[in-house]
Amino acid sequence: xxxSQYVIETISLTKVFPDWWGRxxxxxxxxxxxxxxxxxxxxxxxxxGSGKTTTxxxxxxxxHPTKGAAFVLGGTVGDPKISARIGYLPEESYLYKYLTxxxxxxxxxxxxxxxxxxxxxxxxxxxxxxxxxxxxxxxIGTFSKGMARRIGLAQALINDPDLLILDEPTSGMDPLGTRxxxxxxxxxxxxxxxxxxxSHLLADVEDICDRIGILYGGRMQVEGTVRQLLQHRDETQIxxxxxxxxxxERIRQIAAAEGKSLEVENPMDKLESFxxxxxxxxxxxxxxxxxxxxxxxxxxxxxxxxxxxxxxLDQLVSVKLPDGSDVEQAAPVMETPQAVSAAHESPDQxxxxxxxxxxxxxxxxxxxxxxxxxxQEAPPVKKSILDELVNRPDGGQTQITRPQKPxxxxxx
Amino acid sequence: MHSIWAVARNTLSQALRMKIAVxxxxxxxxxxxxxxxxxxxxGTLLGKLQTFTSYSLGLISFLLCVLTIAIAAFTLSNDxxxxxxxxxxxxxxxRAELLAGKLLGxxxxxxxxxxxxxxxxxxxxxxxxxxxxxxAEQRLKTQAEFFTSRVAIKTELDKAQLTxxxxxxxxxxxxxxxxxxGMSFASILGELYGQxxxxxxxxxxxxxxxxxxxxxxxxxxxxxxxxxxVRYKLQAVSEPxxxxxxxxxxxxxxxxxxxxxxxxxxxxxxxxxxTVRAAQEFAISASVIAPDGHLGLAFYNDPxxxxxxxxxxxVEVLYKTGGFAGNYLRAILLIFVRLIFLAVxxxxxxxxxxxxxxxxxxxxxxxAGLTNGFIVDAIGSLQTAVGIIYSFTVKPLLWLLPQFDGVxxxxxxxVEGRTxxxxxxAAAASLTLAIKAMLMLLLGIVIFNRREVAKAVV
Numbered sequence: 119x120x121x122s123q124y125v126i127e128t129i130s131l132t133k134v135f136p137d138w139w140g141r142x143x144x145x146x147x148x149x150x151x152x153x154x155x156x157x158x159x160x161x162x163x164x165x166x167g168s169g170k171t172t173t174x175x176x177x178x179x180x181x182h183p184t185k186g187a188a189f190v191l192g193g194t195v196g197d198p199k200i201s202a203r204i205g206y207l208p209e210e211s212y213l214y215k216y217l218t219x220x221x222x223x224x225x226x227x228x229x230x231x232x233x234x235x236x237x238x239x240x241x242x243x244x245x246x247x248x249x250x251x252x253x254x255x256x257x258i259g260t261f262s263k264g265m266a267r268r269i270g271l272a273q274a275l276i277n278d279p280d281l282l283i284l285d286e287p288t289s290g291m292d293p294l295g296t297r298x299x300x301x302x303x304x305x306x307x308x309x310x311x312x313x314x315x316x317s318h319l320l321a322d323v324e325d326i327c328d329r330i331g332i333l334y335g336g337r338m339q340v341e342g343t344v345r346q347l348l349q350h351r352d353e354t355q356i357x358x359x360x361x362x363x364x365x366x367e368r369i370r371q372i373a374a375a376e377g378k379s380l381e382v383e384n385p386m387d388k389l390e391s392f393x394x395x396x397x398x399x400x401x402x403x404x405x406x407x408x409x410x411x412x413x414x415x416x417x418x419x420x421x422x423x424x425x426x427x428x429x430x431l432d433q434l435v436s437v438k439l440p441d442g443s444d445v446e447q448a449a450p451v452m453e454t455p456q457a458v459s460a461a462h463e464s465p466d467q468x469x470x471x472x473x474x475x476x477x478x479x480x481x482x483x484x485x486x487x488x489x490x491x492x493x494q495e496a497p498p499v500k501k502s503i504l505d506e507l508v509n510r511p512d513g514g515q516t517q518i519t520r521p522q523k524p525x526x527x528x529x530x
Numbered sequence: 531m532h533s534i535w536a537v538a539r540n541t542l543s544q545a546l547r548m549k550i551a552v553x554x555x556x557x558x559x560x561x562x563x564x565x566x567x568x569x570x571x572x573g574t575l576l577g578k579l580q581t582f583t584s585y586s587l588g589l590i591s592f593l594l595c596v597l598t599i600a601i602a603a604f605t606l607s608n609d610x611x612x613x614x615x616x617x618x619x620x621x622x623x624x625r626a627e628l629l630a631g632k633l634l635g636x637x638x639x640x641x642x643x644x645x646x647x648x649x650x651x652x653x654x655x656x657x658x659x660x661x662x663x664x665x666a667e668q669r670l671k672t673q674a675e676f677f678t679s680r681v682a683i684k685t686e687l688d689k690a691q692l693t694x695x696x697x698x699x700x701x702x703x704x705x706x707x708x709x710x711x712g713m714s715f716a717s718i719l720g721e722l723y724g725q726x727x728x729x730x731x732x733x734x735x736x737x738x739x740x741x742x743x744x745x746x747x748x749x750x751x752x753x754x755x756x757x758x759x760v761r762y763k764l765q766a767v768s769e770p771x772x773x774x775x776x777x778x779x780x781x782x783x784x785x786x787x788x789x790x791x792x793x794x795x796x797x798x799x800x801x802x803x804x805t806v807r808a809a810q811e812f813a814i815s816a817s818v819i820a821p822d823g824h825l826g827l828a829f830y831n832d833p834x835x836x837x838x839x840x841x842x843x844x845v846e847v848l849y850k851t852g853g854f855a856g857n858y859l860r861a862i863l864l865i866f867v868r869l870i871f872l873a874v875x876x877x878x879x880x881x882x883x884x885x886x887x888x889x890x891x892x893x894x895x896x897x898a899g900l901t902n903g904f905i906v907d908a909i910g911s912l913q914t915a916v917g918i919i920y921s922f923t924v925k926p927l928l929w930l931l932p933q934f935d936g937v938x939x940x941x942x943x944x945v946e947g948r949t950x951x952x953x954x955x956a957a958a959a960s961l962t963l964a965i966k967a968m969l970m971l972l973l974g975i976v977i978f979n980r981r982e983v984a985k986a987v988v
Contacts, residue, residue: 175616175984178616178619178620179619179620180616180619180620180982180983180984181982181984182982195620196624196625198622198623198624199622201620201621201622201623202621202622204620206616206617206620208613208616208617210613212612212613212614212615212616212617213614213617214540214544214614216543216544216547216548217540217543221543225536225539225540226617226621228532228533228535228536228539229532229533229536229537229618229621229622229623230621230622231532231533231622273617277621
């Protein structure tokens with residue numbers, strides 16, 4: 119089946135929308151050569167009307183290309199064998215409004231031909247995962263946009279897909295859900311799945327994507343890894359716990375010796391992290407909500423496939439976790455203080471990743487040593503994803519960072 | 531298969547949660563008992579049952595047809611319009627399977643509703659029968675003519691022979707150079723044919739006309755109480771003032787008279803007074819049928835009673851071949867065939883037409899089907915000049931139209947107690963479904979497979 123090394127490959131893909139007389143009216147996509155490798159999160163960016171959704175529709179065989187071809191998992195989506203391995207979350211909720219959340223998931227599960235027992239188990243775990251287990255019997259029509267979005271995500275995962283195509287996945291989601299979704303995508307990629315993430319929420323893309331491509335006017339403008347495109351190669355960031363004034367002075371001297379100046383700040387929380395913490399606190403006080411609840415972590419049925427990621431980060435991970443995959447199966451919810459999150463290439467570990475990425479250039483590498491130690495201390499018990507989020511320290515923009523509560527135990 | 535089933539279940543719940551199905555169910559469950567109560571027909575038990583059955587079956591058929599059309603036109607076009615289809619077609623399902631699933635869902639709904647209403651009408655019929663306060667004679671008549679399933683053997687004019695005779699007379703007139711002036715060949719021939727046909731059918735005062743029927747095989751010939759029925763209509767050349775015609779019939783093996791041999795089977799006389807132009811029916815013991823299945827029928831226009839020439843028409847012999855329940859079931863199935871056809875038309879059209887256009891065409895097809903005979907006759911009687919254009923354009927389209935009237939009207943079978951045979955049902959189903967509906971469906975699948983389901987949005 120798979121006759122190419124790419125999960126998604128388009129060859130000179132072009133879509134022209136003709137007017138009523140058949141004359142070319144709008145060129146939506148032009149000569150697009152998109153290549154998404156296995157097991158990566160590809161961020162597909164572009165302003166409104168740049169052809170992102172049109173491209174996705176052609177990948178999914180909902181539109182026919184005017185010229186060129188699109189291959190997904192080595193075939194086309196019209197073929198049930200290929201479709202069975204894809205999960206698709208469209209830009210809006212296209213769910214049947216008269217079905218309840220549970221019926222919706224059962225409906226899609228039936229199309230995949232999942233046996234009844236498997237289907238039932240998956241539906242329940244997915245409902246729990248997206249935080250709607252209490253609302254399984256409510257009709258989709260009564261859901262808010264974000265809640266419908268969560269069901270949309272659940273239906274995209276019901277077949278344990280190899281490829282996830284996500285069109286604006288976080289639109290309409292609250293910050294908590296957004297954060298959870300992003301973590302989920304990272305986790306899915308870790309489990310060997312490929313994700314095509316289409317968005318114009320740049321922060322989301324920056325946080326989690328391995329590679330990005332920017333589309334404008336139907337043409338690919340630039341493509342590359344996030345690190346390649348965004349890294350400040352002429353700056354160094356150091357992060358540590360609060361240092362004494364003399365210690366800071368000495369570091370300043372070292373920097374001055376190299377002819378560089380030094381800025382020192384205390385890192386700020388991102389608003390997202392702050393928000394997540396407030397909600398967690400309210401939840402601990404058992405306040406009731408009619409809205410979505412916080413979901414649980416990734417579910418066990420989403421297959422854990424051998425990951426073939428390359429790069430320094432993996433080496434880092436493998437050093438610490440020689441038997442990493444086993445650990446992951448034992449505790450599906452990754453209890454990850456900084457170090458492992460860095461391995462996930464999560465957003466807030468820029469410092470760490472930069473440190474490891476450029477061992478040759480950076481002289482202050484030794485600062486990163488606490489990370490492995492922390493990882494080993496991490497309790498292997500399953501905790502809620504929220505605790506993890508709350509405990510996660512933030513990088514911010516400081517040169518020398520002092521995580522405010524890096525070692526703080528889960529106060530949940 | 532599982533994907534077809536998934537779509538079918540979804541379509542079914544969609545239809546049930548669209549309030550239209552519920553409304554129709556409630557409407558029927560209120561209307562049917564009321565109809566059973568207030569309908570009286572001609573005042574007899576038979577008349578009441580005939581009227582009730584005719585109207586209730588008609589109403590069931592009509593409402594379910596409209597419901598089927600509405601759902602069939604709605605379900606796929608709504609999926610396309612509201613883009614539900616994006617999430618369905620990106621799953622492992624072929625487009626033809628999606629259509630099949632939609633159809634299966636509608637057909638299941640129809641089957642359920644038809645079963646409910648069919649049983650309701652059946653129960654009401656039995657209730658009317660049970661609680662009717664009428665003399666025993668009426669009950670017997672009802673049992674013989676309504677709660678039965680009878681096959682009819684019709685007499686038909688030998689059209690080929692009549693045409694030949696008309697042609698011969700035309701040739702003779704031409705030979706003698708006596709052709710009327712200013713008339714076309716066709717109209718002269720038509721006139722002559724009419725005369726010959728009249729000559730063949732009419733019975734002058736004092737004359738006798740005979741018909742013979744072969745293969746009259748009743749269900750249980752040994753039963754001494756078994757009866758057969760003679761059904762006919764009488765026309766009068768000059769109508770008697772009281773609209774009454776006296777007729778004397780002899781029913782039995784008339785061949786026995788010709789040979790002069792001894793009479794083995796009875797040939798009883800039947801004397802009747804009938805109203806002109808109305809269908810008449812009398813019953814007679816089945817013992818009149820000859821052992822080889824032959825049955826003769828003679829009509830004598832007695833000059834002492836009638837002064838006018840009588841034209842007996844639609845003469846037929848009916849005999850019981852089965853029970854009422856089986857016949858009723860087949861009549862319901864004939865409605866089911868109609869519903870499936872409409873479902874196919876609706877779903878097939880909505881693969882490429884919007885909801886309003888689809889429902890409009892479906893309704894036109896439905897009403898054309900109800901008046902199929904009329905439409906075909908009306909267009910068929912156009913002048914020969916447009917005949918060629920007609921044969922290549924409208925005629926194939928008309929052929930595609932379903933036929934819900936005439937012999938395809940299930941109500942008439944039940945009302946007249948006639949057998950709607952399995953063979954006929956199978957033939958109707960295969961013509962309507964296997965050929966006409968399949969053609970429509972294939973067209974729909976081809977179009978649906980080729981089209982883009984997403985709209986051009988940039």
